[in-house]
Amino acid sequence: MRAGPSQEDIRRHNLGALLRHVHLGGPISRAELTAKMGLNRSTIMALTSDLTAAGLVREELPRETGRAGRPSLVVRPESSRVYVFAFDVGPDRLAAARVGLGGAILDRRETARRRGPFDLDELAGTLAGFARQMRRKTRPDTVCVGAAAAVSGGVRKDDGVIMFGPNLGAESVPFGEELGRRLGLGLPVSVGNDANLAALAEHSRGVAVGVRDLIYLHGDVGIGGGIITGGHLLGGHDGYGGEVGHMVVNPGGQPCGCGSRGCLEAEVGERALLEAAGRVAARGDTRANALSHDGDGAGRQGRDAVRAVVDAADRGDIVAQEALKRVGGWLGLGVANLVNIFNPEMVIFGGMLREVYLGSAAQVRSRLATNAMGPQRERLRLRTSALADDATLVGAAELAFAHVLADPLEVLARVTG
Amino acid sequence: MRAGPSQEDIRRHNLGALLRHVHLGGPISRAELTAKMGLNRSTIMALTSDLTAAGLVREELPRETGRAGRPSLVVRPESSRVYVFAFDVGPDRLAAARVGLGGAILDRRETARRRGPFDLDELAGTLAGFARQMRRKTRPDTVCVGAAAAVSGGVRKDDGVIMFGPNLGAESVPFGEELGRRLGLGLPVSVGNDANLAALAEHSRGVAVGVRDLIYLHGDVGIGGGIITGGHLLGGHDGYGGEVGHMVVNPGGQPCGCGSRGCLEAEVGERALLEAAGRVAARGDTRANALSHDGDGAGRQGRDAVRAVVDAADRGDIVAQEALKRVGGWLGLGVANLVNIFNPEMVIFGGMLREVYLGSAAQVRSRLATNAMGPQRERLRLRTSALADDATLVGAAELAFAHVLADPLEVLARVTG
Known part of the structure; x- marks a missing residue:
């Protein structure tokens, strides 16, 4: 309930908004900026000259436009500087x-x-x-x-x-x-x-540009989440928002590193998949710890080990198929819960969950059909990360x-x- | 990435901000408005006279302040008009x-x-x-x-x-x-x-004034949720955000009206409590439907029936105590999941969940201790609705x-x- 912004605030806002256009959208003509930002030409000119003087952007004549009349200068980010x-x-x-x-x-x-x-x-x-x-x-x-x-x-x-x-x-x-x-x-x-x-990266430059409500699920050893609602990242009171990996999906299920049991991470994380596929010893087995801290060269853990399970399932390996089915079912339940809670437009699978989702999409969709409410899932899109390991x-x-x-x-x- | 606001936008924003102060905070002096809104006295005066002319507020001399000098006029909402x-x-x-x-x-x-x-x-x-x-x-x-x-x-x-x-x-x-x-x-x-x-009501005028991250859980026949993150209501893509009642907490558990099983609503809603307390026949029993659609005068359903279970538990009724313990355990698991996902500052129990929480706070807290991550629950406050049935x-x-x-x-x- 503070008062509206001062003239100085507005100038700063406009400078930032213009720079953001150029930073996220790439080179753009002054004419397009005028249209997109709803400001008049002289204001756009003043803002671009401020940013040019600061060395943040530069202006250039466009390549041949084929149109008559004076061409509008193109504003580019000073990417190499x-x-x-x-x-x-x-x-x-x-x-x-x-x-x-x-x-x-x-x-x-x-x-x-x-x-x-x-x-x-x-x-x-x-x-x-x-x-x-x-x-x-x-x-x-x-x-x-x-x-x-x-x-x-x-x-x-x-x-x-x-x-x-x-x-x-x-x-x-x-x-x-x-x-x-x-x-x-x-x-x-x-x-x-x-x-x-x-999640912010996919929202800015990846598969979810223009999507205001999304859930990004990141698989690594554990499962993390990045959630954007109404265009804003869900931070929470202290900054720990989005820890979907410790949502319990299977009470009394697999032990989790957090001390609880049946967390999404414990049922769907790397270890759960590798155990179900018989590629590491099950938890509780004393050999398990030894294996999990083993060298990573042998492909016994990490992204390569996960990919190996998905590839094996593709080739018809029944144990690998069953493992993906099991893990995909829990993943689908977790996603259904999140869909009910958030009514997102898109769910994105990233990190090793990209592979897991691609190998178990049928299970995930079937769980969604059972556990997510109709109106919530009607317009939902499931996608894999566009930026992959660079996200x-x-x-x-x-x-x-x-x-x-x-x-x-x-x-x-x-x-x- | 639109441009900053025009002068007219700013005036509108300021009029709204001033009216909001008066609407939510009650009568307030011009001097306090000047301080709170960060605007100068002449702007505040212009804004209040616009709102006065529109018949939205009125200005009055304050009661005796005991201080020397000209007293600052008090701005009041035109509540009766x-x-x-x-x-x-x-x-x-x-x-x-x-x-x-x-x-x-x-x-x-x-x-x-x-x-x-x-x-x-x-x-x-x-x-x-x-x-x-x-x-x-x-x-x-x-x-x-x-x-x-x-x-x-x-x-x-x-x-x-x-x-x-x-x-x-x-x-x-x-x-x-x-x-x-x-x-x-x-x-x-x-x-x-x-x-x-x-949730908005508790945020504006209830137990959560000034709280930017909160989860309000509403119990009725079902369980609904209202979630505020970073000061904004979680609406979701189509407006269905916050449907926490259909988060599955107990896969394969009680059948739910949505067609799934083990939803928070199915394990914690009115019917789950009354069944566990032996006050209605269990689902699956053909008598159950007859009972649940029975007249409500008999106290067999609704808020009074829930209160009766909590009262009985207070008086030492072991069946009622066990029922609350069971329902409180699932409620606690649901809350723990939400705390991990949202990292809220406050969770508010409203509707019939107010009674259920008061009767099972120990179970809820114990589940939180087991299933919510330490940093997320460290500064968490659990509260009951302040506005109760008026919320x-x-x-x-x-x-x-x-x-x-x-x-x-x-x-x-x-x-x-």
Whole structure:
């Protein structure tokens, strides 16, 4: 119930809105901006010259339009000049990318991560090293305007601390602070949950552009969720919203890492599938732990192991088919619950759930038909992630760009001193 | 990504914001408005004189302040002059109220409803009759600026049609249109889901003022939910968001009216409690249907029957205690799932769930401790509805006032012709 915005607020809003058009939609003519933003030509001209002076966009004559009359100048993001660092910390990989304004991944580094405890020193060191390598290759006139990391865990809204991340072996880790210190760029590192950021990425640049109500389900060792309702990411009171992996779908079912039983993650996660397919020993079997912490080269865990089950089922392996059927049934029940609760327009399967869904779509749809209410599922679309393994990195880049889009001139003034 | 607002948009926003302060917070001095809205004194004065001229507020000298200097005028809502009609259609009651700007219920009518099919003619006729009775008692200078109804069912966002309402016997009913026609006020009747509107009511005037992330659970024959995330009601793609009653908590459990089994509603709703307490025959027993459609005078169903179980448990009745324990366990599991998914600041138990929660708080909390993740439940507050049986009516009134608060002058100009 605050008062309306001041003239200065409006200018800032308009600058951000114009930059966002260019950042998300790519090169666009002034004439199109005038139409899309509902502003007059002189205002658009003033805004683009401010952004041009700041080095965020440039204006060019369009290629031959074939039309008579003076062509409208095209506004392009300064993609190779203005960039952010995006990081991803998953159970099985560490990745870093240099992403230009406009969203292009300009450079990237990646390494496998061995599952186990969270070694803050080593992790932050590796990622900062990647950033330094990429930075050394940039031209002198480039400027880094932000940095953000996607992590497989629950991130406290107030300070970006990873409060829980059982699949990373993390608990109460001030990761962003440490990575920021190591980067030495004088920039804070924003930290977000990987599924939340992947949901934002699909919403901004993936399969769900223009979709205001969506659920993104991310499978890794565990199951995470990123939920967008009415165009806004569901953050929750402390920032832990979207932890759909610990919704109980099967009371008394498989034991879960969280201490409970029958969570979606326990019934549908990597381990549940590999156990059902007889590819790792069942939980409770003392050999199980040994196996699960085994080297990952043997394909006994991780994305390759999941793909192997789906491929085997495709080739007619009955055990693999039954495993997918079982896991797909629980996945379908979880999705049906979420569809009833959220009435989304789209559900997106990402990470290893992409493979699981493709291998068990019939079970998922059958459960939806039984358990989701008719009107809720009538216009529902089920999709797989368009950005695939880049979704988390792309989402982290969007998080890093967020404050630039909120206040373009202030940020650039601060960064370039 | 539209452009920022025009001067006219800002004025409209400010008028609405000022009226909202007065409507929700009650009488307030110009000086306080200046501070709260961050506008200067002359702007506040201009806004209040516009609203005064429109007959929406009036300004008065405050009572003795005891302070020196000229006292700041107090702005009050024109509560007795400007009102809306609010309606509630529940499984067991029909209610109508005349609610003044500022939220006071000025007059009300209520009658019991016999469970059974939805008779649109009779229902709309009864409610319109209530409105006529109340209208006849108003002074000639009063003006009705809106009307809205809360219904126990899923309401399609686009047109307000009740698409499903098994506990009302309703399916694809154009209720708002018909009620609007019967009212004959030349006003559209907005229609909303009762749990959604009760959630808004608790958020605006009840136990959750200032809470931006909350889950309101409404128990009646069924279980409904109203969810507010980041200060916004979760509507979903078509308007059916919040149907938590059909989240499956116990796969293969009790049969549910929706055709599925083990839904929260089937395990925790009125019937589940009364069956567990041996007060109605179990489902599957052919006598059950006869009993459940029996007259409601005998206390065999409805709120009184639920209260009787809770009272019996209080008095030491072991069967009633076990029934509450069982139902409370499933309620707790459902709440834990929602807490993991939404990370809310508050969960509110309303309707008959108020009684059930008070009688089974230990089970609910114990399930939360087992099934909700630590960080999510750390700062969670569990509360019962403050508005009790008025929550749905109060929420309907807020829905009816919504367009007045969005654009105060336009609405009043249109209504008063």
